[in-house]
Amino acid sequence: MSTRIYITSAEGHTGKSTIALGVLDTLSHELGRVGVFRPVARSTSEPDYVLQLLLAHDGVDLAYDDCIGVTYDDVHADPDAALATIVGRFAAVERQCDAVVIVGSDYTDVGSPTELSFNARIAANLGAPVLLVLGGRTADGARPRTGADMRQVAELTTTELRTEHAGLVAVVANRVEPELLGEVVSGIGEALDASVGGRVPVWAIPEDRVLVSPTLRAVMEATHAKLLRGDEALLDREAVGVVVAAMSMENVLPRLTEGAVVVVPGDRSDVLVATVLAHASDTFPSLSGIVLNGGFDLAPQVVRLIGGLGSALPILWSELGTYDTALTITQTRGRLAAESSRKYDLALSLFEKSVDGSELLRLLQVSPSSVVTPLMFEYQLLDRARSIQKHIVLPEGDDDRILRAASSLLQRGVARLTLLGNEASVRGRGAELGLDLSDAAVLDPNDHDLQVRFATEYAKLRAHKGTTIEMAMDTVTDVSYFGTMMVKLGLADGMVSGAKHTTAHTIRPSFEVIKTSPGVGVVSSVFLMALADRVLVYGDCAVIPDPTAEQLADIAISSAQTAQQFGIEPRIAMLSYSTGTSGSGADVEKVREATALVRERRPDLLVEGPIQYDAAADPTVAAAKMPDSEVAGRATVFIFPDLNTGNNTYKAVQRSAGAVAIGPILQGLRKPINDLSRGALVSDIVNTVAITAIQAGIEPATDATGSPAAVTPETGTPSEGASL
Template identity: 50%
Template sequence: MTGIDRGDGRQVIELGVMELLTRQVDRVGVFRPLVHHRPDRMFDLLRARYRLTQDPASVYGMDYHEAAAIQAEKGTDELVSELVDRFHAVTRDYEVVLVLGTDFADTQLPDELALNARLANEFGASVIPVVGGKGQPAESVRAEARNAHRAYQGLGCDVLAMVVNRVAAEDRTVIAERLQARLPVPCYVLPDEPALSAPTVAQITRHLGGTVLLGDDSGLARDALGFVFGGAMLPNFLAALTPGCLVVTPGDRADLVVGSLAAHSAGNPHIAGVLLTLDERPGDEVLTLAARLAPGTPVISVPGYSFPTAAELFALEGKLTAATPLKAETALGLFERHVDTADLLRRLSVARSGRVTPMMFEHELLEQARADRRRVVLPEGTEERVLRAADVLLRRDVCELTLLGDPDVIGRMAAEMGVDLSRTQIVNPQTSELRERFAERYAALRAHKGVTVELAYDVVSDVNYFGTLMVEEGLADGMVSGSVHSTAATIRPAFEIIKTRPDAGIVSSVFFMCLAEEVLVYGDCAVNPDPDAEQLADIAVQSAATAARFGVEPRIAMLSYSTGTSGTGADVDKVRTATGLVRERRPDLKIEGPIQYDAAVEPSVAATKLPGSEVAGQASVLIFPDLNTGNNTYKAVQRSAGAVAVGPVLQGLRKPVNDLSRGALVQDIVNTVAITAIQAQETSI
């Protein structure tokens, strides 16, 4: 990745390319030939987000002062030679290396563009030049992009694609069309995204040396999308507030502090926070009232006067860092909306690793869901983790969302958390016009159980029943619940309303167990207490299909306390019979059973107990004989091995409904929603 000047927002493209590379290969290295400061914030972001284990010392070639001295004393050839040696030291340990070009900022190096081109050629690396278009007219941007391509190509570089970044949104389409007609390589054009250049309240606080009087981490993570300076009387001041603004006012204006926080609490509009100048602080009674009006909203005190503070604020730009994960999600969403990622990945010519790592699995989920976006309903719309997951899903354009709950409560919570739900449908089951229609539908479905419309009217106000009926009626494509509800409360409505597919004997479940080096599929660990042989065979076939649907090659191990023919008894016989049924129904599937867990996953044990088996020692789908065994095993592996357990993912329903663990993390919810959206793609065919 390289550029031609400062201010091109290249970090968005670097993050996006890293996302593509980590979808394909397990070990991705990073190399920045020249660096201003160590640690480097972009590498810190990549290391945190992509769990890189690379030694930071190997990432950096040298700092600019050292480079300038070498170039001045020994010449460019010597500088390049040293950087090439350090680059190749990285390539020995990694399948692919992302090179971050120089940043054209405060350097003493002549002709940096030519140096970047020379390094790319010596490294044997392809180049993606990035051109910044912020504040430039469309024709100027087009000319600069053509000149950049000509410059790098003229210096012998293999130019994979061009990226024009930070253009005016209204110019994006015409710039893209004209450049595509003029350039021999793809040219991706990204609009300027204000949220990326907006500093967070935390960044502003650090920059100005401020003191946090009120506010939590969530509030400090909000983007300051603008600044409103207080000086007018309260009524006029309130009229000037804008969504996401940071209120800047002298610290002795308690009326403006309380008024702006009251407006935020009422949603008219939601603000980022309040910045108090002159090192003046309101009294304790005012701060107590402020904390009650808008819990979590930052109130910051800075020592400077209003005018110099304003000058610093207007010069401050937001940065992508490891401490701004929401900005990273926004950046990736922007990249994925405007870059043909499939084509760019093909051009990168990176061979996919032979195994599926947990990170590859997670990336693939989001990519598959995004490819054909579906609507997922989340009944627990007033749960904080669900709202944070919704924020990530929306920023990444993974799917459309419907949240259930009181819109006022959800809106207030979202504002306190800095979550933008402007693209989300919010439905209150208690007051929705759909409630009557759903009551009639549910009463018809459950008439054989004596359910009347009057009774159904009360039942369907429950968020899980309401969400399930949205799926049944085609108003949503899938549902995810369970972060604060029991498994029974989540899936009982699905059993009553959606029911099983014609080709499925039962509804069952799997967990995707994301271990350090691989992803395994465990079934059934959540639904069926003691399946018989017929049901166990059905679980195995369903689980194999689910595994294949999500990129895990199915090699089925039918687990038991005995391997092969070594044991007898009713429990072993059940597994042996189920294995035979699967072989009869699906002779194309690789399956082994009965088999013990260690023989299923450990090659050395398999070589002793089942030599020559195409499943033993390398099983990817593990079917447990009963719920007791499966549930305890998945939890033991999750806790003792530090595995991420995604699920339970239900299989066998006509339309997708999935359950969450009540201890689910935000990323667990994101993954489960993506899985549900992918299942919905399949059921709609």
């Protein structure tokens, strides 16, 4: 039987979807197949946004229609028949999963006592322990609940659960006023002491304005507005307040607040222009958007004036009056959705900080899976990076993907970050995108003091190449060189770049400045290939076009060390078009020689070569071709004979097998510098930063005396052909 948990509340608008997302994410870190189920949905014709949110979570692979039990109409018509249908449909979902998160109804149809009772009855019939979500605000959201309020709510709801024989596993108070967290936990605890003996844990999650605020897109839909001008991508920013600007310009400006949507009468073009200018200014708050109300058309000269300002701020046009516009906006509720990355990350961050995930897993008797899925591996990366808190520099602060990744990393507490770029531009764009970059440092590569410091050091390092201070002053303003110098001088622990630059541009400075680790003759790369049930290491797929036998041996040894760093037992396959002694030729001999060098230099490593890919990966083929090999059929580290083979193979596996390719991860440098594909997604950037932080946390090699080993001679730079 799979692990089951039933998440329900006693009323609507408790933020149950936030809790469900957190529980789903927690289970996904430990189990290979986690599903979701919605016993009672509003209807089958209109999409259930909570179910859509959970199905969009990485690792959940279920059809939407399969995850719904019945509708409210079915429950009204015949509750017993509806319950029987729910049990049958749940069983079909459970057969496909190791765990199922069951999300109770939304209290949008029938009275709360009846609805809670039916949810409790479902939980009892499914044999699923209940995680009870209690709202930290009154049902209308008007005021926060005190500890005494929460005690009363807990007493009523736990009695209802007990009456229907539903077991209670834990209680989460959500949307609690931050200063009342302790009081609320105590109040609920007192109620549980009286009803269930106090053996149930209680957690409280604070209210966050961003999480409950609607996006500007939701405001546009609610007010039946259209986008008059501005960047459509910024419609997904949250509107965390409303300012009604039905007054003179000088009275409006002091009332502007960060992230607010400003309601401007359509015939007050002076206020409109002033608001747009204020948004563009560093001395006023960054706004979410403007809603022009009243249905008035702007004069052509006003349209031309605003266009000339070049502002990306969305300006909406609505026919509603001022009162109706403001009322509609304030009544528009914020929804947690997968496409709202800031809310998504914030919801998970609040859950992780407030709820003891390991205790919840213990209560649910979850045993770690022997299978390692891509999602599980990615979480392990983030969790490990979070535990060591390294400082990573991201040179491409003018790329939206970098800014989004930085916001996600900071929300989840994965690493400390520095972004390079003009501070006003970087923070301004982050604010426009609705991102929280307040915990990131921003440095300008044109900062004179740092320029001088970096140029002096760079000129000293490159004096043998004839580099002067004047030449170095120009060089170090390049973002890749600037970031690399930060790593060299200990101002950052590692660097991640390449979203907008070639591989050569990104890593050439590291060859000149950081240089190779002791005992390593060449800098190379690997991809961590997260397949459906395990993680493999592929090298080299990005840097060295045609390695010699000596370089191939270096790549194999470095790749085995990288595998160990990420918890993968290295069994090295030196790949070729021939297995064992069955073939000959220069290419095969190169691999044979490289294999011998690996065995000579590292007799502790398991290595086989030359070997074909199928013999390395498939136990059946291995049994026929190399029956006595400790590597054949079980290889975890695949070393390709050249870049052409490696790059094409990793991309073929990524596309055809649905593998998650994490990398390229550079290996062999004294300090971690990692490159991104120019087509990198935000998730790729997040993973690469986590990997870089982990690499930065590994102790440097030392010589026999315990001192840092001597620097290996500088390697050559990668070819432009190595760019991804």
